Amino acid sequence: MTADAPPVPFGSYQHLCRVLAASGVVGTWSWFENGDRCVLDAGAASLLGGAPDLAGRSLSPHRARARLHPDDRERVLARFTEACRSGGPFVVPYRILLPDGGVRALLDRGRIFRGDGGAPGHGHGLLLDPGESDREEAGAAGPLEQAAAQAIACRRSIDRLGATALRPVIDRLLLRIAQEMVRRERSFLH
Structure with missing residues (x-):
């Protein structure tokens, strides 16, 4: 996004995308208990899955987290499992492996919502770049x-x-x- 980007209607999808990008949001995700599937936007698909063309597809959690740093994997999965068990916020910092062998830090912030009968039903979240500032x-x-x-x-x-x-x-x-x-x-x- 550039400073001279043309104006868009306030409250529109394009406006929301600009606000999120300006806030350091680099990706979004959704998780659905039914079938244990994840759907990523292009930013999250590129960062977590390793390929932007995975965006919008129904992915297994393993595929959706393919680039999660091996040293962080167990901790991240444990926190996600706990959030699914109890419902509520899911906030966890972790690292991903980049294609060039580098490492990038992300902050994953979302919420798991309870479905019928109190079981986890679905969740949604944002990937933030804590190092941007x-x-x-x-x-x-x-x-x-x-x-x-x-x-x-x-x-x-x-x-x-x-x-x-x-x-x-x-x-x-x-x-x-x-x-x-x-x-x-x-x-x-x-």
């Missing part, structure tokens, strides 16, 4: 701020890995970046 801020930041953000992300990854031998190395880098930021700030103020 971070990337926009990084694009507006200077190279030193970008280096700091990347070093912090590296430190978090090292912590998740439990690679304690690497912590002093990245901590020294973070300290050096912070010192350079202070030095530049002082020279700017004087």
Whole structure:
């Protein structure tokens, strides 16, 4: 969506799509207990299923989640099963595998509705890109701020890995970046 996009009627489907895109929504999904089937829009089909041409098709949950990161799969499925059991909101962050071997974080937010007799009947949700605002801020930041953000992300990854031998190395880098930021700030103020 560009800033010079032509206006569309307020409340129209096109308007809703623009509002969702502006809010960081990158896909939508629906789940139906009858047959345990999922239907994804083009964004979700591309991100989760690996192919935008899967959009609108009735998919097995396994096919609909084909690109779910293996380290997140058990946790995500457990949360979804719990939401189906109890009904109500389903909110879970997870990662997907990209075709180029990279990883992308998503926030899945939806709701499971109870059907007749209290059993889970259907659910609907959104896929949000939690890193979109971070990337926009990084694009507006200077190279030193970008280096700091990347070093912090590296430190978090090292912590998740439990690679304690690497912590002093990245901590020294973070300290050096912070010192350079202070030095530049002082020279700017004087």
